[in-house]
Amino acid sequence: MELFLLLAMAAVILTTAVLLMLGGRHLSPRHHGSEGGETRSWPAVALLVPVAGAPAGLAVNLRSLLTQDYPDYQVIFCTRELEDPATPVISALIPEYPHSRLVVSGPAVSCGQKNHNLLAGLRAVRGAPEILAFCDSTHLAPVNWLQEMVSPIIQGQVEVVSGYHHVLPQDQGLATWGRAITVLFLYLTKPFARLNQPWGGATAIRRQVFEDLQVAHLWSQNVVDDVSLAAHLREKGLRVGLAASVSMDTPIRQETLAGWSDWLTRQWLYLKFCLPGTWLAGGVLFCLLAGLVLLAGIRCLAAPLGFTPSLAWPGFLAALTAMAAAFRSIHPQPPGLGVWLRAFYAAIFMAAWSHLRTWPSREIRWRGITYRVGRKGRVLGIKIKT
Numbered sequence: 001m002e003l004f005l006l007l008a009m010a011a012v013i014l015t016t017a018v019l020l021m022l023g024g025r026h027l028s029p030r031h032h033g034s035e036g037g038e039t040r041s042w043p044a045v046a047l048l049v050p051v052a053g054a055p056a057g058l059a060v061n062l063r064s065l066l067t068q069d070y071p072d073y074q075v076i077f078c079t080r081e082l083e084d085p086a087t088p089v090i091s092a093l094i095p096e097y098p099h100s101r102l103v104v105s106g107p108a109v110s111c112g113q114k115n116h117n118l119l120a121g122l123r124a125v126r127g128a129p130e131i132l133a134f135c136d137s138t139h140l141a142p143v144n145w146l147q148e149m150v151s152p153i154i155q156g157q158v159e160v161v162s163g164y165h166h167v168l169p170q171d172q173g174l175a176t177w178g179r180a181i182t183v184l185f186l187y188l189t190k191p192f193a194r195l196n197q198p199w200g201g202a203t204a205i206r207r208q209v210f211e212d213l214q215v216a217h218l219w220s221q222n223v224v225d226d227v228s229l230a231a232h233l234r235e236k237g238l239r240v241g242l243a244a245s246v247s248m249d250t251p252i253r254q255e256t257l258a259g260w261s262d263w264l265t266r267q268w269l270y271l272k273f274c275l276p277g278t279w280l281a282g283g284v285l286f287c288l289l290a291g292l293v294l295l296a297g298i299r300c301l302a303a304p305l306g307f308t309p310s311l312a313w314p315g316f317l318a319a320l321t322a323m324a325a326a327f328r329s330i331h332p333q334p335p336g337l338g339v340w341l342r343a344f345y346a347a348i349f350m351a352a353w354s355h356l357r358t359w360p361s362r363e364i365r366w367r368g369i370t371y372r373v374g375r376k377g378r379v380l381g382i383k384i385k386t
Contacts, residue, residue: 075099289348
């Protein structure tokens, strides 16, 4: 048993080190910049933005999408209903930007509400843009974001590109920074071709490929947009490129442990239904890591009681803490080391706990809607809380 634990510790440290070295290297500023040379011709793009609710900063986020340094693109905002709090925010912006408009989708009956919104937006696209792009309304986009998203496609490198984001905490709370660290860890996996998948917050795809793959039909029956697309692309043998030279920003404040847990549980659930192998492998890794950290802490704390732990246990914690400190340097606005380390270890246990929560569940709850979900993420039933 002791040998197994020692091998498990070594495997965890090695895996973490590889992610930090390779993932962190690809995301470092000196590796930023488009590959393949300067793009001289920019094709038309349709950018679809599903919106629900009006959190603080919504107008700023939407304006960042409307003021992209791109010569030919249309923006379609998609909401469920005119009564959505986001509607007046969008309506106030549209007169300033004639390349934008609002589409109201109505309630979903056979798929996730976000998917339903996106499908309504697709039907409203004008002309025949060469590229379709999708993003969320909760992130702030740099002015060159759209250029960097579509460049790998029009340079012939890939047919699908995903971006990602950094969570920028506006307070020093444990849950706020824990969520930021969780997102940063996910960001580290994206430079690995096998692990990278389209992210609904920033994805671009050649329109002809989108139509050939019948993605609209897929979304019309599925609970989630990006993870279902990831599974579909994997089945078709298509890889996803990474727009590593640009990322979106997501300021958050006053996150709660419950909010963090619910968000992360949904992410695990999407994987469980659409990519069960990834769900299982990731869950085993984090549950193993959490168990090793807990056992190492108990053994080290028991030393004053006369128990002499193997040097491997404090060595494991020391190595993991050192890598956590190195991990901190990748974040664009890192906090003090104490805040970071507390949130880092909290993130390990939150990942394991949230994964365990998904085992008995056959439903996903989001914004007052409960989706009963079947194989491959197909929606079997929808119940709206009244």
